[in-house]
Structures are given as C-alpha cells and as structure tokens.
Amino acid sequence: MDNKKKKRVILIGRSMAGKTTMCQYMNHEGLKYHKTQTIQLINDKVIDTPGEYLERTYMRGALQVTAVDADVIAFVQGADEAGTMFSPGYASMFGKPCIGIVTKSDLASEKQIEDAKNFLRQAGAQKVFVTSSYEGTGFEELIHFFEDE
Template sequence: MEDRKQRIILVGRSQAGKTTLTQYMTDQQLSYHKTQTVQVVEGQFIDTPGEYMEQRGFYGALSVTAADVDIIALVQSAVDESTMFAPNFGSMFFGKPVMGIVTKIDEASPEQVRRADLYLEQAGASTRFWVSSMTGEGMDQLKDWLREK
C-alpha cells in the first residue's frame, strides 16, 4: 500500500495564521493573502477561509470539507483576545483526531499564549503546539508530530 501524507484541515477565524502556517509547512515564501476559497496545498493541508468559523451558516460546509481528512487542526492566534471555538467544538468532526495550533507566539506575551492554549484545550484539541511562522519556533515539533502520525 502506498504511503500517503496525513491530510490536515486548518480551521480558525480570519487572520489566525492558517495560510501563513501552511506556507511555512510547505516551504513556500511567506506572503499574506486572504483565503477566499478552500485551498488544498500539496495534497496535505486544507486551508479554509476564516468565514467558515465566523459564520455558523458555513459549519455544514466545514463539516463536509473535513469529511476526507485525517486530522482536524484548530488554529488560534495567541494575540487574539477571544476565540470562535465553542467548548467541545472539535466533537462536530465525529471522532476524528483534533489538534490545536497556537500561532503568532512571537507577537504574544506568555499569558496570551497560555490563554490561547486553554481555548484550544476547551474546544477539544487534545494535542497542542505553540508556533511562530515568522521565527520558526515550535515548527520542528509540529512537523515531527505530523510525520509520526
């Protein structure tokens, strides 16, 4: 049987860092652009528009988009003072593993990073990583974890 990479969907509000994270993980040049549609990057990462989180009417589309993935990645910016993830949000994905990624840790205080981590824990992310797509901090641990999956 062919070895294939785990397919990961990135879910989070606009400007949480999903696109930049995907660019970093796939060795692309970092350049911000607003994600308008679902984008599959290198057959592994599924980058979703922030509107999928911000407007409940899109939850159905989010659920359908996640149907063929292996891992759900909830993405929370450390500098965002609030969260869009309701408690146990990850349970809507029907038993798929849910991980959390705290982004922008290079711009945040330790307290902000811990708060973002708590948001993700409460949302159902059992495994969580703290990363910066700008400095690379935490990225090796995330890449290693994904390789082991």
C-alpha cells in the same frame, strides 16, 4: 520526510489566525499575506479553509463536510487574539482526532499564549502546538506529528 506518509489535515480558524502563513512557512515559501477565499488543498495534505467558514454560523456546515477528507482536524488560534471562535467541546462535531495550533506566538505574552492553549483544549484539542511563522519556531514537533509512525 518526503518519503513518509503524512496525515491529511484541515486547518480551521478565524480570518487572520495565520493558517495560510503557516502553510507558506511549512512549504518553504516566502511569507506574504494572502487572503484565502475558498477551500484550498495544498500538496494533497493540507486543507486550508477561509476564516469566514468558522466566523459565519451558516457556513460552518462546509467545514464539517470538508473535514470528511481529513485525517486530523486542526484548530488554529492566533496567540494575539482576545477570545476565541471555538466553543467548548467544538471538536465533538467532527468525530476525528483534533489538535490545536497556536500561531503568532512572537506577538503575544506568555499569558496570551497560555490563554490560547486553554481555548483550544476546551474546544477539544488533544494536543496543542505553539508556533511562530515569523520566527520559525514550533514546527519541528508539528511536522513530526503529521508523519505516520
């Protein structure tokens, strides 16, 4: 996997959606809570963004500007969230392929997971992955997606 060219992805989601924890899992780091305060580039392939950039309307422009450096836009939705921050058609503002990643599937019922997947599809995610960093599930397909064919 290390010799293959990977797509650069930007992770967009509300605070506590699991963006940073997912990065820690995929980098084989110990899982520990870490509040992302600024945009961070991880291994030159993942752009991790603070949840406030999505939550605060006046900061959303920073997501659009930062997304220019990404190949893929990833909307991250915690399976245990009631509701979503992604409006229908949200992906249209980026003009790039958008995917959805449901995190924390271990904390949610099947209905909550389906609701999260539907929120992401309505936002414009072309493909949706369901993951759990705690259980280590759903990452094989996601990692494969990021590798160039």
